[in-house]
Amino acid sequence: MITIVGAGPAGSYLAYLLAKQGKDITLIEEHDKIGSPVQCTGIVTGSIEKFVKLPSNIIANRCNKVVVVSKNKRIVAETGEIVMWRNKFDEFIANMAADAGAKILTNHQFIGFNNTNSIKTKNKNNNETKNIDSEIVVGADGPSSAVAKAANLNLNSKFYIGMQAKVKLKSDLDAFETHFGESFPDFFGWVVPESEDVARLGLGAFNNAKEHFYKFLESKTGSKEILCWESGIIPLYDPKKIIQKDNVFLIGDAATQVKATTGGGIIPSLKAATTLCDCIINNKDYNKEFKKQSGRELLLHLKIRNILDKFSDKDYDRLLKLMNQEKVKNILKKYDRDTPIPLVLNLLLREPRFLLFSKFVL
Ligand SMILES: Cc1cc2nc3c(=O)[nH]c(=O)nc-3n(C[C@H](O)[C@H](O)[C@H](O)COP(=O)(O)OP(=O)(O)OC[C@H]3O[C@@H](n4cnc5c(N)ncnc54)[C@H](O)[C@@H]3O)c2cc1C
Structure with missing residues (x-):
């Protein structure tokens, strides 16, 4: 029998894949209701449909444009993003697992x-x-994984505080915003419309996240009013993290399987579930196999994050100027951030001046 701890996207999708292979799966979730509370923006690229076909009731909005903002520049690029109702998405994946035969125990907390x-x-x-x-x-129990702690696998992970709230804001439903620069130290800020007058506004930071959040909120809405909080912590990908020890495995945020550029962990966790399912069924080494399947991509995101961390407002302005060229925008449209290797290679080929930023690698 296999016990999976945590019915978020990582745990439920793995439960679904393994149950489909005929494995005896118990999925335990500490909350009463799967998917609640929401601690996520729920924005994903179309790459999610490589794993699951999303029913329309899960989709709150689709954004075909991204507005990228730095201190002195603002550019608009075409994109294809899906804004999900994250609670409904989690319920949907858990139902897939149950339909495939997994037993789900809600209100059950792993304690050791x-x-x-x-x-x-x-x-x-x-x-x-x-x-x-x-x-x-399997510890699929999120960034504060109790399974990782109990198995001594939670060494040295670093976390951003992801401060996010739903706020009243009239915005163009077709466009979401990302904000970069010295007012967003460590990470970036976002405004994602879920309806014509409600947006999910947030930012990530290692320190003083609340202070930065309120400044950002006031600059966007002119008030400090929020509708509800949806904050949480976001692990920074750790390429050295041990994700399997004997018969204990970690997946998703518990394994820091998150894109360090954006904090996006939903698609990486679904991809990791396919890898872990294959490792369990075919008795393969998950530490090695995960590196083979996803390690290079997540490492590239981490390297880009390390470069961005050294950017000043001026550097972001320069970056946006380069991005505001048709040839660059076409590449950004063709390759999404879930295929970062061809994305970066094509960007460098079409616009070698991006290499100027390699001075920040050292
Ligand atoms: C503010 C914010 C915004 C984000 N926005 C995005 C975004 O737009 N797009 C994106 O792709 N990613 C986003 N992320 C990241 C994304 O939410 C995570 O990467 C994703 O949820 C990881 O899924 P998971 O299944 O590994 O963990 P989780 O979704 O955290 O699920 C873990 C589950 O385990 C349960 N659990 C925890 N401890 C126990 C225990 N001891 N016993 C039993 N159950 C337990 C929890 O209740 C939870 O249901 C965001 C994160 C934050 C904080």
């Missing part, structure tokens, strides 16, 4: 290992402790 073949859970309905026998345990 009894031994290598048994875990301890707390049933939050009655506070009783329940043991579950498992040949394999």
Whole structure:
């Protein structure tokens, strides 16, 4: 039997894939309702449909334009983004897992290992402790993974604070915004419309996230009013992280499988689930196989993040000037951030001046 801890996208999609292969799967989730609370913007590229076909009730909005803003520049590029209702997406994937035969226990929290073949859970309905026998345990329990901690696999991870709220803001439904520069140290800011008068506004930061958030919010809306918080932490990809030890595996945010440029972890976690399913079914080394399948892409995102971290306002202005050329925009339209290797190679081929930023590599 295989126990998967956490019914987010990583855990539920893996449960679905393994159950489809005839494995005996128990998926445990500490919350009463799968998908709640939401701690995510829910924006993904069309690449998500390589994994799942999204029913229309999951899609809040589609943005065909991205507005990229730096201190003195503002450019608009074509894109193809899907803004999801993240709670409905999580429910949808969990239902796929249940339909494939996985047993789902909500209100069940992983609290530790009894031994290598048994875990301890707390049933939050009655506070009783329940043991579950498992040949394999998968920690898909998010950035603060209790499974990683209990298995001593949570060394040295770094996290951004992702401050996000739904706010009242009239905006062009077809366009989402990203904001870069010294007012957004460490990461960037975003405004993603979910309806004509409500947007998901947020930013990431290592420190003083709340302060930066309110400044950004006031600059966009002229007020400090929020409708509801959807904040959380975002792990920085750690290429050295051990993601399998004996019969314990980590996936998704628990394994820091997130694009360091954007903080996007939904598509990487679905891709990692296909890799982990293959490793479990065919007895392959997941530490190695994950590196082969996704390691180079996530490493490229991390290297770009390291370069962006050194940018001043002036550097971002220069970057946007280069990006504002038709030949560059065409490449940005053709390759999305979930295919970063061809994206970067084509950008460098068509506009070698991007190489000027390689001075920040050292
Ligand atoms: C503010 C913010 C905005 C984001 N925006 C985007 C975005 O637009 N696009 C994108 O791709 N990514 C985004 N991300 C990242 C994305 O949310 C994560 O990468 C993604 O949710 C990872 O999925 P997961 O299944 O690994 O973890 P999670 O979605 O965190 O799921 C983990 C599950 O495990 C459960 N759990 C935790 N501990 C236990 C336990 N002890 N026992 C049982 N269950 C447990 C939790 O309740 C949860 O349901 C954002 C993150 C933040 C914080």
